[in-house]
Amino acid sequence: MTIVYPVKRRQFLVGTAGLASAAVTGLPAISQEGEKLPAYVAWKDPSDVIVHTSETLETTRAAQGDALITPSSDLYIRNNLPAPSxxxxxxxxxxxxxxxxxxxxxxxxxxxxxxxxxxxxxxxxxxxxxxxxxxxxxxxxxxxxxxxxxxxxxxxxxxxxxxxxxxxxxxxxxxxxxxxxxxxxxxxxxxxxxxxxxxxxxxxxxxxxxxxxxxxxxxxxxxxxxxxxxxxxxxxxxxxxxxxxxxxxxxxxxxxxxTGYRVRPVGVSGDPSQPSMYEMSVKSWITGPLEDASTGRVRIEGLAMGGTSAVTGVEVSTDGGNNWQEAELLGPDMGPYAWRPFFLVVDLEAGMHTLASRATNGNGDTQPEEFEPNERGYGHNGWRGHAVEVNIG
Incomplete structure (x- = not known):
């Protein structure tokens, strides 16, 4: 099976320019938080990742965009132990x-x-x-x-x-x-x-x-x-x-x-009787716009995943959840375990707008508004927490 997927032009240009500059000048690649990329991931795009620690790198929300497939140069890193030789x-x-x-x-x-x-x-x-x-x-x-x-x-x-x-x-x-x-x-x-x-x-x-x-x-x-x-x-x-x-x-x-990766109340230690972090839940989030935007027609973009079944629909709100509109899913359906980019074009007046999304999957599960806290902060899929505020004007 061969799948052809697009490379985001902005990421390609920024990534190649950044790496070329580092190679010519001898300067280290720098992430958005100003941290040097660890040697074992020096090939990552420094403009699209945030270095939390040497073993944890996060893709920026803006870099996720509406990409159907995440370029390897942007994919996050989470290692429980240092990588082998x-x-x-x-x-x-x-x-x-x-x-x-x-x-x-x-x-x-x-x-x-x-x-x-x-x-x-x-x-x-x-x-x-x-x-x-x-x-x-x-x-x-x-x-x-x-x-x-x-x-x-x-x-x-x-x-x-x-x-x-x-x-x-x-x-x-x-x-x-x-x-x-x-x-x-x-x-x-x-x-x-x-x-x-x-x-x-x-x-x-x-x-x-x-x-x-x-x-x-x-x-x-x-x-x-x-x-x-x-x-x-x-x-x-x-x-x-x-x-x-x-x-x-x-x-x-x-x-x-x-005891690790167990879901338990805040302040409670982990033990084998607690639910383990196995199957993922339905989830979505807005990837743009994330900052200021002009009044008038605005294209809202995001990503949605169904967990263990395919995404069947995404709704978007521009007023913090008071009203919802059906978004359009982008790209081909790449299977039940893949995410789907989505978009909605709306008219927005000047002022602050809270943009939120909520997805539904083939099992009939829909993102909740809130998500109950747990000790290690696992599995958050509440749509309100993932909402963004954008200034239009």
Missing amino acids: DEIVADRDAWEMSIEGVAEPGAITLGDLKLLGSETVVAVLQCSGNGRAFFDHEASGSQWATGAAGNVIWTGVPVRAVVDAMGGIKGDMSFLTGTGGEEIPDGLPPESIQVERSVPVAAMEQAILAWDMNGEPIPLAHGGPLRLIVPGYYGVNNVKYLKRLAFTAEESPAKIQQ
Whole structure:
């Protein structure tokens, strides 16, 4: 399956000019917050990302625009551990991982995985904390607004094809568990820091072991040479540098599974009884205009995602939710896990206007107005928090 997608001309020009200038003058690439881009992501477009930390980079809201596919140079970064050495992508096909919990367990190389078939899926990659900045209780962690999300083309072998090649799942297993290949610092128990996530075994039906992102080998910064992709699930479940895939009766004992990424009331510690950050919710946000605009005809743009089912409609309000109008969806429908750009052209008089959007998906779920706070600021999809104020005049 081949998908052709447009590159935003403004981003191309700004990005190439910025990188050329840095190369000629020897100056570092600088983000909008004035932070130097870390070396492992120096190829990112510095004008389109915000550096929160060396392991967390956010796409600016304006840069998201109405792009159908997020360019790799703009896609956000969220790493729970530092990326491994780039030696692991020197010979990608030699990367080896183990398959467990099947009738014929064993190790397999990326090169051999490619012989089992491939599929392409377009799916939103989104951090669990995207929207954290809109909570009032100052949840710990990077203060993501809307930019810890992107719409990405993934290519790899379906997990179900790998399972078939290895004789099927052995026994009654409840979880699909992926283990990352990041290096564990000396002296630390692996389970205290290792990236290992378990998702319900039913997710196997849509999951793939991906080696390409947007038509190119997955960059090291985004989990190359091999990444588990579970469409419709939050980013933490899409394990980078995949070294082990196991079908298990129980969830991983790793801290990131047992107590991390658990939804609980503010002030409450995490524990395995609480909901885990698995499937994403329906969500949308305005991407323009974000500042002043002229009176008269105004084009309002934004992005909408359905989570685990396709977006079926988006409404836009120019008065803070008192009145709503149906927006038009842009571009082809790229599948249930992809986002859809939308727009609405309206006449706006001079003054302040609160622009908001609310999306509905194929399951009949619609964005709520508010979203109840939780300790770590996960999963915010309330439309009021994502609204923007624009001065017209």
